[in-house]
Amino acid sequence: MKSPRLYxxxxxAVLLALACAQPVSTARASEPPATVRAxxxxxxxxxxxxxxAGDLERLLGLYAxxxxxxxxxxxxxxxxxxxxxxxxxxxxxGEVEFxxxxxxxxxxxxxxxxxxxxxxxxxxxxxxxxxxxxGRALLVYRQDDAGxxxxxxxxxxxxxxxxxxxxxxxxxxxx
Numbered sequence: 001m002k003s004p005r006l007y008x009x010x011x012x013a014v015l016l017a018l019a020c021a022q023p024v025s026t027a028r029a030s031e032p033p034a035t036v037r038a039x040x041x042x043x044x045x046x047x048x049x050x051x052x053a054g055d056l057e058r059l060l061g062l063y064a065x066x067x068x069x070x071x072x073x074x075x076x077x078x079x080x081x082x083x084x085x086x087x088x089x090x091x092x093x094g095e096v097e098f099x100x101x102x103x104x105x106x107x108x109x110x111x112x113x114x115x116x117x118x119x120x121x122x123x124x125x126x127x128x129x130x131x132x133x134x135g136r137a138l139l140v141y142r143q144d145d146a147g148x149x150x151x152x153x154x155x156x157x158x159x160x161x162x163x164x165x166x167x168x169x170x171x172x173x174x175x
Contacts, residue, residue, distance in 0.1 A: 037105045040114050040141060043149045048100060054092025060084055064142055064150040071156045072135070094124040099166050100137075110143040111152075118156070119166035134166070135159045 043062060050058040060080060063069075069077040069086070077083050097120070104115040115138055122131040133156075140153035 033107075036107045036112060037102075039149050040105050040112050041102050043141065043151070044100060044102060044114065044116060044139070047151075048098045051091055052096045052098055056084070056088055056091045059087060059091060062151055063154075064144075064152045067151055067153065069154045071154075072158055094122050096123075097121040103136075112141040112143075112149060114139045114141065117159075117162040119162075119164065132164055133158070134162050134164055136162055 047059065047062050050056075050062065060083065063080060063083055065080045066078075067080065067083060069083050071077075074086070077086050099119040101117045102114060103117060104113075106113045115136060117136050118134065120131075120133045124131070135156060135158040137157075138153075138155045139151055141149040142152045143149050
């Protein structure tokens with residue numbers, strides 16, 4: 001049988017933890033102010049521009065140092081060094097077309113969530129057929145102390161409702 005002293009010590013620790021705990025927010029993330037949505041859209045456009053330009057350092061500068069990237073059919077990448085190794089083999093390796101459509105942005109304080117559809121085509125010299133990928137990306141951004149929105153989590157997946165051919169006049173408008 002366990003001693004009553006052990007249980008009272010445990011109960012005391014639980015009560016102390018409860019007394020010190022921050023209240024849990026049940027508020028849902030909400031549609032952010034136009035300035036946050038514009039900043040997230042700009043960050044997404046910067047990512048596409050850096051990738052298309054083959055500028056690996058600029059691309060990596062858009063990620064938080066401890067970011068996670070989870071791309072379909074790829075192992076999870078944890079941290080900027082793993083992200084660098086992955087993208088260094090892909091950025092600047094051919095002619096890139098990359099269309100995105102920001103579908104939804106929600107924000108909660110210094111965290112923003114963005115959902116976009118994308119159409120990606122890579123034409124590599126010497127390869128007859130281009131590589132094509134279309135789907136959705138979910139990105140979680142965190143605002144750093146300097147006010148920059150950095151990618152904390154980047155998840156891409158193929159989806160049956162986002163596919164080639166890409167929209168003729170660019171991606172559909174965000175709703």
